[in-house]
Amino acid sequence: MHTCVFKNDARKAYLDADGKVDLAKIQARWTELGKIKVSLGNKYFTPAVVEKVKGLSDSDQQRFLDVMMGGLSNDDSSVGVYATRPEDYDVFSFYLEPLIREYHKIEGQTKQEHDWNIPVGEYVLTKIDSRLEKVSMRARVARNVKGWNLPPSMDKDERIRFENKMVEVFGSFGIPGKYHSLTPGHKNEITNQQADELRNKHFLFNDMTTDNHLTSSGVASDWPHGRGIWISEDETKMIWIGEEDQLRIISIVQGNDLGKVDQSLHDLLNGIERSGLEFAEHPIYGVITTCPTNMGTGKRQSILGKFPNITKGGTDEKKLKEVARSLGLQARGVGGEHSNMDKEGTADISPSARFGVTEAIVTKRLFEGLIKLYDMEVQAAGGNRQNCCIIY
Numbered sequence: 001m002h003t004c005v006f007k008n009d010a011r012k013a014y015l016d017a018d019g020k021v022d023l024a025k026i027q028a029r030w031t032e033l034g035k036i037k038v039s040l041g042n043k044y045f046t047p048a049v050v051e052k053v054k055g056l057s058d059s060d061q062q063r064f065l066d067v068m069m070g071g072l073s074n075d076d077s078s079v080g081v082y083a084t085r086p087e088d089y090d091v092f093s094f095y096l097e098p099l100i101r102e103y104h105k106i107e108g109q110t111k112q113e114h115d116w117n118i119p120v121g122e123y124v125l126t127k128i129d130s131r132l133e134k135v136s137m138r139a140r141v142a143r144n145v146k147g148w149n150l151p152p153s154m155d156k157d158e159r160i161r162f163e164n165k166m167v168e169v170f171g172s173f174g175i176p177g178k179y180h181s182l183t184p185g186h187k188n189e190i191t192n193q194q195a196d197e198l199r200n201k202h203f204l205f206n207d208m209t210t211d212n213h214l215t216s217s218g219v220a221s222d223w224p225h226g227r228g229i230w231i232s233e234d235e236t237k238m239i240w241i242g243e244e245d246q247l248r249i250i251s252i253v254q255g256n257d258l259g260k261v262d263q264s265l266h267d268l269l270n271g272i273e274r275s276g277l278e279f280a281e282h283p284i285y286g287v288i289t290t291c292p293t294n295m296g297t298g299k300r301q302s303i304l305g306k307f308p309n310i311t312k313g314g315t316d317e318k319k320l321k322e323v324a325r326s327l328g329l330q331a332r333g334v335g336g337e338h339s340n341m342d343k344e345g346t347a348d349i350s351p352s353a354r355f356g357v358t359e360a361i362v363t364k365r366l367f368e369g370l371i372k373l374y375d376m377e378v379q380a381a382g383g384n385r386q387n388c389c390i391i392y
């Protein structure tokens, strides 16, 4: 079995005998990785960046190393950097800005705008196919709260304090629900079996210590302390604590109107904001997230659907991924990112863009992309709609 390495051990390879950051060792590792796969973290670690880093204080150099730990520790990273605190996006902008621009395909001046004005009754899936009556629809936003470190650099005490702060918020924000904690000894602690049941329902995130990207970057440190999930009584709204971001605010609705899942998510988000929590926001990049790929809206909206013809009975999931990419969408397996599709080609489809688009545009792109994707599924079935078993 693949063993995961934790940040404090992994970072030792990039320190000198006095415990200071050794830029030459970092440079050598990026060069080595470049022969396997060029991540954005690697591509933008230029000689000019090295010169800038030399001028930083010792503690900022240590932070800079932390930012790159995920990329340095994994051969398969495509981005490979995580912010460790909201200020990283300014302190290390000489490195992160070009990377963010490339990932989000931003040219010229861009300032993130927000727009939750998403029409209900417009993006209705039965308009695409009448059988898309009851589809699993999900929308989530990533959020972090001002004044706290981001998960890669929280220590155990900060993680536990953050969880308890959120438990107070859940008691006051007016939506009936229950908090389930993974923290040993927490008053709301659940058993491993209960946690697995929540995972099977697609509610709870996976054990983070099984993912080397999360362990090596420090995101998974102190697992399972300070981790948990709040779930509304009607099980349509949930909030993750302590995963890649401090908060993942989620709605899952079974139905066919994409606008309804947005409405549900926005109600939840407003409830949290009413409690007085202030989210970390950047004047240009929008909401601050641990991974630069989520900056902007922090929103990912998806549906679960079956694409047995494009994927040739699940044997060619690469094809679905390619087709989806050409439509500005991303296709994942149903177990979350990096999971595989089944023999019916069941996939989680979401728009890729998060930055430089509004929340409303994300929903519109999902709907418009699905029109084309289902059309391609019908074509792959030889034009016979009845050969497409599209429901999850």
Ligand SMILES: Nc1ncnc2c1ncn2[C@@H]1O[C@H](COP(=O)(O)OP(=O)(O)OP(=O)(O)O)[C@@H](O)[C@H]1O
Binding pocket: 136, 137, 138, 140, 202, 203, 244, 248, 252, 300, 302, 303, 304, 332, 333, 334, 335, 336, 337, 348
């Ligand atoms: N439309 C959907 N309906 C129900 N569950 C879903 C849907 N889309 C995704 N999920 C589930 O949500 C869980 C989280 O997925 P995943 O980790 O890929 O995404 P995420 O929360 O958006 O975070 P990230 O993009 O950082 O990985 C998984 O269990 C996945 O199956």
